Structures are given as C-alpha cells and as structure tokens.
Amino acid sequence: xxxxxxxxxxxxxxxxxxxxxxxxxxxxxxxxxxxxxxxxxxxxxxxxxxxxxxxxxxxxxxxxxxxxxxxxxxxxxxxxxxxxxxxxxxxxxxxxxxxxxxxxxxxxxxxxxxxxxxxxxxxxxxxxxxxxxxxxxxxxxxxxxxxxxxxxxxxxxxxxxxxxxxxxxxxxxxxxxxxxxxxxxxxxxxxxxxxxxxxxxxxxxxxxxxxxxxxxxxxxxxxxxxxxxxxxxxxxxxxxxxxxxxxxxxxxxxxxxxxxxxxxxxxxxxxxxxxxxxxxxxxxxxxxxxxxxxxxxxxxxxxxxxxxxxxxxxxxxxxxxxxxxxxxxxxxxxxxxxxxxxxxxxxxxxxxxxxxxxxxxxxxxxxxxxxxxxxx
Numbered sequence: 001x002x003x004x005x006x007x008x009x010x011x012x013x014x015x016x017x018x019x020x021x022x023x024x025x026x027x028x029x030x031x032x033x034x035x036x037x038x039x040x041x042x043x044x045x046x047x048x049x050x051x052x053x054x055x056x057x058x059x060x061x062x063x064x065x066x067x068x069x070x071x072x073x074x075x076x077x078x079x080x081x082x083x084x085x086x087x088x089x090x091x092x093x094x095x096x097x098x099x100x101x102x103x104x105x106x107x108x109x110x111x112x113x114x115x116x117x118x119x120x121x122x123x124x125x126x127x128x129x130x131x132x133x134x135x136x137x138x139x140x141x142x143x144x145x146x147x148x149x150x151x152x153x154x155x156x157x158x159x160x161x162x163x164x165x166x167x168x169x170x171x172x173x174x175x176x177x178x179x180x181x182x183x184x185x186x187x188x189x190x191x192x193x194x195x196x197x198x199x200x201x202x203x204x205x206x207x208x209x210x211x212x213x214x215x216x217x218x219x220x221x222x223x224x225x226x227x228x229x230x231x232x233x234x235x236x237x238x239x240x241x242x243x244x245x246x247x248x249x250x251x252x253x254x255x256x257x258x259x260x261x262x263x264x265x266x267x268x269x270x271x272x273x274x275x276x277x278x279x280x281x282x283x284x285x286x287x288x289x290x291x292x293x294x295x296x297x298x299x300x301x302x303x304x305x306x307x308x309x310x311x312x313x314x315x316x317x318x319x320x321x322x323x324x325x326x327x328x329x330x331x332x333x334x335x336x337x338x339x340x341x342x343x344x345x346x347x348x349x350x351x352x353x354x355x356x357x358x359x360x361x362x363x364x365x366x367x368x369x370x371x372x373x374x375x376x
Contacts, residue, residue: 002143003143005031010034011036012036014038014133015129015131015134015135017137018042019137020062020064020065021065022137022198022202024069026184027135027136028073029193031180045117045211046086046211075199083121085121088121089113094211098221102233102236104255105353106260108354109210111370114165115168116168120170132176133176136178136179139155139157141155149308152169152174152307153182157186160185163358164368166365167356167359169307234283235256238251238253239252242287242288243287250266250288252286253265255285258280259352260278261276262276263277266288275289276291276293291349294349295348296374297343298330298344298374299357299371300339300341301342301372302370303369304334304339305367305368306366308367310334312334315331318362319332319357328345331345352371353371355371356370
C-alpha cells in the first residue's frame, strides 16, 4: 500500500491549506518539489479584533499567519490566495462551540472545522480552480487499498497523530485529500523547512484553540454568550456543586466553564481525597466525586461517520475518547440512524459528552462519532 500523495503525477494541480505554520508550509513545498502545480490557500475564519495584540500572532489565520504563508509561497514559488470563510466558520464551528458549552457539553471545534469547513469548502474552491486534490499539513496517511478505496491511517509519528480530528471526513473527500507529512516526524519536517530556508522553520506551535489564541476560554464564552439572544446564560453564572448524594458542597463560577474530569477551579476543601467534576447536570449544577467515580464502562455516540461501509453487526475494535489518550479495546454496536453504543473491555476515565470517540482497527481509522453520554 502506498500513500495517495505519492501517486500524484507532476503537473497535477493541488490546493494546499496553509495556516502559516511549518507543517502546512512543508507539505506545500513537498508537492511543489514533486512537480505539482501548487495553489496555496489560507482560510480567513475569524476576526481577531478582540484578541490582545500579544496573542494575535498565534492564531491560525491572523494577519501574521497570512503573511507567513504568503512568504513561503514566494520562497518556494507558487501562488497564494486568502479566502474569507468567516460566515461558514461561524455557522459550523463558532456558534455550535458556544451552544455546546451552554448545554453543559465539551465540544471539539477542530473536528467540526475539518468536517464542515476546511475540507469541503476547500474542495469546492479547488474544483473552481481546476485542481484535482486538496492537501493539508495534518499528520495522517491516506492509503489506497487493494480494492482501490482510500483508507485513513495513523501517521509514522504517533506523537503527532492527528487522525483523531479527521474521522468526520466523507469518503468522497478522503479520496481527494493528500497528507504529504504522513511518513515524516516533526523534527524531519522542521529540518526540511530549515533546508529550504523557510522563515517558519522554527515557528512555535500554538497549543490553544485557534480562535482563542490567548487561551482565555471563559472570557471568550462570556463575550459570545452575551451576543447570543438564543442562548440561556444560566450556565455562565454561579451555581451549586453537589456530591454524589446530592448534598451541596460548594459553589462554582459557571458550569459552562467546566468539563468532566476537571479538578482545577472547583475551590473545594475538607475532603480526604481530591474531587473531580463527574457530571454537568441541568440547572447549572456540577456533580463532583473522587477519581474512581470518573471511570465508566461505555458510551453512546451520535453523528457517527464511517470511513468504510457501515457495519451491520456488532464488531470489535479499539476506541479512543481523547486526543492524547491510548485507545481501548471495545465492542461496538451500530444503532439506529447515526448512533453507536461502545462497551469498553476496561473502564475509561472522564468520558465527556460533546467530545469525540474514534474507532480504530490497528492503524486504520474505521470512523467516529460525538459522545452523547457515558453509560455503565
């Protein structure tokens, strides 16, 4: 099996999503070296006027990021465009992000961006530009199997594996997606950038959500909820903290600022062992308990997307519920519509509704879904 980007013929026109970082820059350079006609595109998804100036350059589509992407295009020798996707991004990512926190869930904006904005919108633009493929700097592999179908696999550098964020791609989009960094390590990518003399070779990666580069999630949510007449602000004000018996043990600053498994910010004292958020309930209530209470036997997933034929019967696979966590052996039962029930072989810690669960068969991504609820 070979990665699909290695099958591309010289002269093939490819649109490359460029964030201004080293990964997407090197992905574009690799394709240009192969003889592809590269068109670099930076997506302008968000206005950063409310972000403190000292943090604005960390954003993926800030003016600084756009200039970095443009400079790489000049240095390597291909054209570069900036596309305004603020409307689609707000509708598909920002508004649901705020609404999920207001509902007591913990969303994954990168999954929604890839699923509803980055890949489909860029592919639409690519077709208008006469391009045949869309490439990104994700650490993932798209492999064409013996039957000719393209499968999504983990990359060589497992420490940078980003397949967890790509489970929402449709199969037609996966057929048109290229991941030139799938066989590279992060250090190899930086070394490649240094060898090409790219100004972004040493650029530091942002660890924050791209549209919250200052890391102030609470401030962002507070501002956004105030702008949304359709959302109740109840979860962003003080409310009770209760234990597993329902007894009030404290007060929080807003349940919308917490996630399952969180300990920081609770301000609780007087317990023999630390207390964690075990559930976010109605009426702006946080439930807390000892760490043992975080472990659950399974979950129900919704909005499930399969990257191969939809299974008809229950099957065995590995399931991963957080980006940095290890997958766990599990039984998976497809349900009605786009639901699935997952039963883990051993209890899993801090299953947060709104986050993703991704199904793997070894290196291969089978699909994934959004966690609706944890179950025992």
